[in-house]
Amino acid sequence: MTQRKVVYAGVIIAFLLSASLAHAFELGVRGYYWFPSFRGDIKIDKDNLKGTEFSAKDLMDVGNRGYPSLEAYGGIGKHHLSLMYTQIGHSKDNTLSFNVNFAGKTYPVGTKVDADLTLRVFDLEYQYDVFKFKPILAGFAVGVLGKLKYIDGESSLSAPVLGKTKENYGTIVPMVGLGAHLGLLANLLEARAKVSGMAYSGNVYLDAMADVSVTPFPFLDIHAGYRVMKIKMDKVQDVTNDFFLAGPYIGLSVGF
Numbered sequence: 001m002t003q004r005k006v007v008y009a010g011v012i013i014a015f016l017l018s019a020s021l022a023h024a025f026e027l028g029v030r031g032y033y034w035f036p037s038f039r040g041d042i043k044i045d046k047d048n049l050k051g052t053e054f055s056a057k058d059l060m061d062v063g064n065r066g067y068p069s070l071e072a073y074g075g076i077g078k079h080h081l082s083l084m085y086t087q088i089g090h091s092k093d094n095t096l097s098f099n100v101n102f103a104g105k106t107y108p109v110g111t112k113v114d115a116d117l118t119l120r121v122f123d124l125e126y127q128y129d130v131f132k133f134k135p136i137l138a139g140f141a142v143g144v145l146g147k148l149k150y151i152d153g154e155s156s157l158s159a160p161v162l163g164k165t166k167e168n169y170g171t172i173v174p175m176v177g178l179g180a181h182l183g184l185l186a187n188l189l190e191a192r193a194k195v196s197g198m199a200y201s202g203n204v205y206l207d208a209m210a211d212v213s214v215t216p217f218p219f220l221d222i223h224a225g226y227r228v229m230k231i232k233m234d235k236v237q238d239v240t241n242d243f244f245l246a247g248p249y250i251g252l253s254v255g256f
Contacts, residue, residue, distance in 0.1 A: 028256065029072050029253070030071040030223070031070055031071075033251070034247060035066045036229075037245070038245050041241065042241040044167050045240075049105075051103070056117055056241070060090060060091065060117040061090040071083065078132060084122070084123040084125070087118070089118030089119055092114075094112070094115055096110060096112075102157045103157075103165045107157055111159050112160070114157070116157075118153065119243075121149065124147065128144055139181070139182070141180065142179070146174070148172060149172070149175055149207065151233075153168070171236050173205045175196040175207070177195045177197060178195060189213075191213075192209075203233055205230065205231060208229075211249070212225065213253070221252070226247070229246070230243070
């Protein structure tokens, strides 16, 4: 073996070993862009007036575009902590084909309205690896996770004569679940999956995502995956909804 080949081999081995050792500690940020399909209904009661249930997709144009997410993460050994923010929402101009009772006000059929829905979702997540197997240049881990999901919602209807009616609502949901990670070639190629959920008193919350990633350069990962989210609120601050979103996403991580 020539001296040049020895140097090249040494550089490659040093990079792989350093990447493997560095995986014991992690810190970074991830950006995602999610392209889900959407289905779901919403109704808002107010002041003894029962709200009209209607399709958020049809009236508010939700689910026809991509949604951004940003995640900060860190970990050491078997402990992992992350905070993710996802924003969902759109607005649409419509002419009502039926009467809509919305947050205490009635918008009659034929009214031209501007309908708006925004959901800001924060996920604070902790995962502990209960099983971790890490031979040289590879690794597999399965962990239990706990999550606090905070949902900050805003829905509104406005019309030239009737004015604007807006309802803000929010809830914090504790969730539990499982997470798994597979790394090959010192995590130059990785696969991740996690699912968490909670259900109580007619409310159902589910969040699941899985992806594969490659590391073309040190400290940079490219992701492709699939995410599912269900948000079913039963009379949370006068709001009842049942949203389901599922679709692929792409992402980019910068970290070490």
